[in-house]
Amino acid sequence: MSKNLVELMADLREDEALDLIKSQIEDGTNPREILEDCKEAMQIIGDRFEAGEYFLPELMLSGEMINDVMEIIKPHLKDEEEDEKLGTIVLGTVKGDIHDIGKDIVAFMLDINGFEVYDIGVDVSVQEFIDKIEEVDPDIVALSGFLTTVFDKMKDTIDAIKSEGLREDVKIMIGGGPIDDQIREYTGADAFGDDAMEAVAIAKKWMGE
């Protein structure tokens, strides 16, 4: 029964999966068990994405599916016990740029891979980054940007992290359309990634996974 839910979700058969969850709730299944199955399914989806079997449409659908699942089981969940997280990440699109599709995918992939992700949105000022870093003390800061004008904004952000004395506490990754290793060097970031899978791989490596 339980294996079945994992398969249905991993195969993105959303209607069947949701029907099954509803009947499980009615039968008195512990919602935490259902949640565990969902997590397992999301892991499989993440793996298939990394393997090039799934693409953004599948990822988008799975995100939607998870929202629907949470809507069903949330009222039945008792107090959340927090899972052990791999690490904490502050993520945002830098000042002047409001592109969010790539950033959202990276946030989603990091999240399902066990990271605590603080997504502070788009058009994020240097000060907002600094404030969030001071607030949550992350292991990693991830800067996103799509326009060619973000090179300097990323550099400014990283410079500010340095001058605030926070640079030694965090690893910094950058990504987005025109970002490459040359821009990594220019901005002083530790790494850049071409896509969400690379973001996950870099983050895991940094956390010693």
Add this chain to the structure above:
Amino acid sequence: MSLTDNWSELNPDEKFEARFESFKNPEDIDFVDEETEKKYKQAVQRLKDAIELNEPDRVPIAPNIGFYPTEYAGITAEEAMYDYDKLAMAWEKFNKDFDFDFLATSTMIGPGAVFETLDYQLYRWPGHGTDENTSYQCVEDEYMKADEYDALIADPSGFWMRDYLPRIFGSLAPWSQLPPFTDLVELPFVGFSMFPIGLPDVQESFEKYLEAGRQALEWIQAVGEIDGKASAVQGLPGFMGGVTKAPFDVLSDTLRGTQPLMIDMFRRPEKILEAMEQIVPIMIETGVRGATANNNPMVFIPLHKGADSFMSREQFLKFYWPTLKKVIIGLVEEGCVPFLFVEGAYNERLDLIADPELPEGRTYWLFDKTDMVEAKKHLSGKAAIGGNVSASLIKTGTSEEVKDYVKNLIDDVADGGGFILSTGVVVDDAEAENLKAMIEAGREYGVY
């Protein structure tokens, strides 16, 4: 509007020739001297040779320029969208100082006043949601709801006027009360159909609409003069006639939004396919009309959501390519040159876009992060390719590095013609010396 009296009798090749002939001999450009006119014609011929996969005298140089002239001339992006004198100063300075084969057009910057009057919601622009020095950016949303495919399919123009426009232009929100024009069938219908126009908020929206029209006319006169002057005084042709889009991107970028449309791919795939078929002739007509009006056969098609990292090959073949291909063929049949700008990468698509059903020597593919050697391999003898000096190199490299890159690129892919030297992205930010180095390297190494 057509270019010749016997247009409908011409075949696609004759239309192609007629468009280039007219592009090369423009009646509305008053060249300052014969030398300038000669330079203009040479540039057009260079482009035509590259498109037809022949060797021109040298590789055409056509970097993709966005807001960079503002930075170069020391004005803000916001000023360029509102103050056409400053726009003229900046673009004139840029075109003069860089002087590659084509003009950097001032038309893509857009009229801020018009957007403001219409209360444009689909975009944020400098001073209105983005900072004064940052380019305009699209704000995705579900401007079309999941249950509205049938309305779009039944009557695209009606849907645009009564549903889409009221959502993307705050000032036109009252247009949701407009009846479709198709109501106006017989005398008894007329009164019923007209009365909503009299409603006070609808009247007000039309006043805004008229105001925006006046502002747009002022703008088109200004940019027409700026670009026209670059042609007349410097002998630089424009690089772009019309603009159109892939039907999938129309749905994704501006109607449904990327995420909702991707979910539709599972929940209502047939509706997407049907809607895209409806959009095909509209996108062809838009592109052809622009090419004719601007007397330039190149029709720019920026490609977004079909790239390698967005969807699988199977999804590309099912959802993206068939209707894009129809748009390409439709444009070519009217003698136009589809100028396809592949943002991101098409490394997994090169064999698919080398489609044997597409006419040879009639399209131009501009690449960003696609492997140029592979692109040449697949498209050789089929389509012209261009690219792909990166924004990062132009912004943070040295002049020597830029020159080396261009030299290697030309060595790798310019052989036999069919290559245009360009940047892989639209340049908003750059080091002037590097951009100049790219152009110089093109002149130096690109001679056949």
